[in-house]
Amino acid sequence: MRTLVATTGRILRQLRHDKRTVGLLIVVPNLLLTLLYFMFKDVRPPIPGAPSVFNGLALTMLGIFPFLIMFLITSIAMLRERTTGTLERLLTTPLRKTDLLFGYGIAFGLAAALQASLACLVAYLFLGLDTKGSPGFVVLIAIGNAVLGVALGLLASAFAKTEFQAVQFMPVVVLPQILLCGLFVARASMVGWLQAISDYLPLTYSVEALEQVGKFTDPNGTMWRDLAIVLGCVVLALVLAASTLRRRTP
Amino acid sequence: METTAIEVKDLVVNRGKREVLRRLNCSIPAGSVTGLLGPSGSGKTTLMRAIVGVQIVKSGSVQVLGKPAGSKPLRREIGYLTQAPSVYPDLTVRENARYFASLYGLGGDAADEAITICGLEDHAGQLVGDLSGGQHARANLVCAIVSRPKVLVLDEPTVGQDPVLRDELWAYFRGFAEQGATLLVSSHVMDEANRCDRLLLIRDGNLIADDTPTAVKHRAGTDDLDQAFLNLIREGEAVPS
Numbered sequence: 001m002r003t004l005v006a007t008t009g010r011i012l013r014q015l016r017h018d019k020r021t022v023g024l025l026i027v028v029p030n031l032l033l034t035l036l037y038f039m040f041k042d043v044r045p046p047i048p049g050a051p052s053v054f055n056g057l058a059l060t061m062l063g064i065f066p067f068l069i070m071f072l073i074t075s076i077a078m079l080r081e082r083t084t085g086t087l088e089r090l091l092t093t094p095l096r097k098t099d100l101l102f103g104y105g106i107a108f109g110l111a112a113a114l115q116a117s118l119a120c121l122v123a124y125l126f127l128g129l130d131t132k133g134s135p136g137f138v139v140l141i142a143i144g145n146a147v148l149g150v151a152l153g154l155l156a157s158a159f160a161k162t163e164f165q166a167v168q169f170m171p172v173v174v175l176p177q178i179l180l181c182g183l184f185v186a187r188a189s190m191v192g193w194l195q196a197i198s199d200y201l202p203l204t205y206s207v208e209a210l211e212q213v214g215k216f217t218d219p220n221g222t223m224w225r226d227l228a229i230v231l232g233c234v235v236l237a238l239v240l241a242a243s244t245l246r247r248r249t250p
Numbered sequence: 251m252e253t254t255a256i257e258v259k260d261l262v263v264n265r266g267k268r269e270v271l272r273r274l275n276c277s278i279p280a281g282s283v284t285g286l287l288g289p290s291g292s293g294k295t296t297l298m299r300a301i302v303g304v305q306i307v308k309s310g311s312v313q314v315l316g317k318p319a320g321s322k323p324l325r326r327e328i329g330y331l332t333q334a335p336s337v338y339p340d341l342t343v344r345e346n347a348r349y350f351a352s353l354y355g356l357g358g359d360a361a362d363e364a365i366t367i368c369g370l371e372d373h374a375g376q377l378v379g380d381l382s383g384g385q386h387a388r389a390n391l392v393c394a395i396v397s398r399p400k401v402l403v404l405d406e407p408t409v410g411q412d413p414v415l416r417d418e419l420w421a422y423f424r425g426f427a428e429q430g431a432t433l434l435v436s437s438h439v440m441d442e443a444n445r446c447d448r449l450l451l452i453r454d455g456n457l458i459a460d461d462t463p464t465a466v467k468h469r470a471g472t473d474d475l476d477q478a479f480l481n482l483i484r485e486g487e488a489v490p491s
Binding site for chain 2: 006007017084089094249
């Protein structure tokens, strides 16, 4: 437990020294949401009286941004641990592998909580985002997505030898999930085999959970089930990532 | 004093298709400073990695303090300094030291003490990434000694350091050994080899000398350790084993 706290603190301190990254983490999602707002400002909803196109897109984006950004920074951070030898040194100390993985999950999860809270604040207060359910659930799902991004990033870093390779896992791991999550084409309108694939992609469930918050005042069973599926994927990815951390290497 | 801290038996290590260590045997007495010498590529780092338990070995055994290398209880007892600095460049010296200390359940005093030993007290608040090359290497050493391990494996700890600091560091290594620690130090600098209790000389994955510096010089028929080293390396090359 003590080493987990120390590791989480260490990762947060590293982040704190990198002021530009912190700035980007906080500012970029808000700028993109604002951009989205103006893109759709004069676009009328398909059915008169329906919520604006921006409303649905912004809600989905509040889930996608933390997933995408945390995946990227985690896969690079973990790759650095592998290539600079700090990982090898850590594995000669009493640190448990899970302390390292959960340390990343908690540290970047906290960063994501800050990021998502600010993005929600901007979206609800200034951009007119409107959901039936509470913004608190949007933040909660966004944090879940961030932790999912961290877990997949930790796993993906095991398959990259260089930072060039690591960033290219973004289009491999993240983009298909964004394409198939129902953002571009409603899942019900996809051909059967694409729907089947999207059934196995975790982002599908977090986007569905966000839709539930948008449509219903109170959290419903679908939302909780979807959130549980996302967390299940997090645990699975972390277990797989732990198995790629070998104390002994060739 | 005469108990064995590290016992290597018939160690064979392959890296890729190359056999890096070839049935290597050696034993390192507890409470001593042992120098590990050999041309680059001879297998020094691989032997050190096998001793700290991060190297996949093909056959043979490595026992450290009577336990198999890399086993869990040993992780509290061993300190490993890699050749390339493996500290976090985006943390200060003190933050690095405190983090590694905390992994052993130690507090800030242990961290500050290690920083002082390595002569970095004036740079404790600086980011490691902003330090000079020599200071960077010392920050790396800080994190290896912070836990006061019983076995310290140091891969080229004094490379790039000025003579004054090198002398101080060796005085500290000697101090650790007198308190009962066992040190294995690889080096290229022969006047450092002279300060060791024992020398291991490896060439091409084979141990070609395991003796005191005096005995090594005697065997090579010279008073100069540099020359003794060259004689023994060439002697081995002339008569292929």
